Amino acid sequence: RKEVEQDPGPFNVPEGATVAFNCTYSNSASQSFFWYRQDCRKEPKLLMSVYSSGNEDGRFTAQLNRASQYISLLIRDSKLSDSATYLCVVNPGTGRRALTFGSGTRLQVQP
Amino acid sequence: ETGVTQSPTHLIKTRGQQVTLRCSSQSGHNTVSWYQQALGQGPQFIFQYYREEENGRGNFPPRFSGLQFPNYSSELNVNALELDDSALYLCASSSLTGGYEQYFGPGTRLTVT
Numbered sequence: 001r002k003e004v005e006q007d008p009g010p011f012n013v014p015e016g017a018t019v020a021f022n023c024t025y026s027n028s029a030s031q032s033f034f035w036y037r038q039d040c041r042k043e044p045k046l047l048m049s050v051y052s053s054g055n056e057d058g059r060f061t062a063q064l065n066r067a068s069q070y071i072s073l074l075i076r077d078s079k080l081s082d083s084a085t086y087l088c089v090v091n092p093g094t095g096r097r098a099l100t101f102g103s104g105t106r107l108q109v110q111p
Numbered sequence: 112e113t114g115v116t117q118s119p120t121h122l123i124k125t126r127g128q129q130v131t132l133r134c135s136s137q138s139g140h141n142t143v144s145w146y147q148q149a150l151g152q153g154p155q156f157i158f159q160y161y162r163e164e165e166n167g168r169g170n171f172p173p174r175f176s177g178l179q180f181p182n183y184s185s186e187l188n189v190n191a192l193e194l195d196d197s198a199l200y201l202c203a204s205s206s207l208t209g210g211y212e213q214y215f216g217p218g219t220r221l222t223v224t
Contacts, residue, residue: 004153032211043201043215044154045113087153091211098144098167099203099213101153 001026006088006102014110017078021105023071023088031093033064035073038085038104047073047086078109113137115204115216123222124192132187132219134202141206142166143185144213145177148199160185189221197223 006023013019025033033050048055050062050071061074071088088102114137124130136143142161146154156169160179174190183204189196199220203213 034212041199041220043218046212046214049210049212097142097205097211097213098156098159098169099146099154099211100156101146103151103153 002102003027003092003100004088004090004102006105008103008105010106010108012108012110013078015078015080017109018074018076019078019107020075021073021086021088021107023073023102025069025071025088025090025100027090027092027100028066028069029093030069030090032091033062033071034089034099035060035062035071036087036089036101038087040084044087044089044101075107078107080109080111083107083109113204113214113216115202115214117200117202117216117219119219120217121220121222123224125224126192126194128192129188129190130192130221132189132200132202132221133184134186134204134216135184136202136204137214139206140204140214141183142204143179143183144203144205145185145187146201146203147171147196148201148218150198154201157187192223194223197221 035047036044037047038044059076085104144159145157148154158168199218202216205213
């Protein structure tokens with residue numbers, strides 16, 4: 001079983017749509033959680049950290065459910081510029097600050 | 112921009128050769144991590160350097176080695192290149208006194224033929 005699992009997509013949505021991505025992680029000791037965004041052939045960029053209480057940044061909302069080991073990202077009012085791969089990322093809490101990445105979910109926002 | 116730089120941008124090598132990739136971390140960051148990203152996959156952790164010492168390693172063979180310098184810049188060396196080493200190599204900088212966020216450089220795309 002992969003440490004971090006994501007639906008690979010692609011998710012094809014029209015502009016203005018709301019889209020949700022889900023992710024599960026296997027290590028219950030994981031300490032920190034993030035969503036990164038990666039454009040084609042570019043480096044991953046931190047989109048947002050994910051906190052137990054849930055957090056929002058503009059059109060983006062992230063949720064964490066530690067009991068179910070589940071992380072989600074909601075994008076409201078999708079823009080063409082949101083088209084990218086979204087990577088679910090976990091710090092496994094092994095004492096070193098390595099990050100474990102999911103394989104990513106591809107989003108294509110269409111006009 | 113993150114302020115993390117990597118060189119070279121692209122590299123083509125032949126199987127069996129050796130390669131050195133370089134990374135300069137963001138100002139104020141003392142930790143550098145290296146990741147390998149194959150096509151269609153998420154980045155895989157290779158190793159991390161803190162205060163010029165290896166601070167953790169992923170499931171990569173010993174022919175993957177690294178260095179960190181006093182100015183916190185870092186090198187990744189790969190010996191005896193194999194075709195499967197073709198990938199995007201990403202360097203990420205962070206601070207062990209800060210949060211767990213890591214900030215990535217633009218990467219080096221390595222092709223092994």
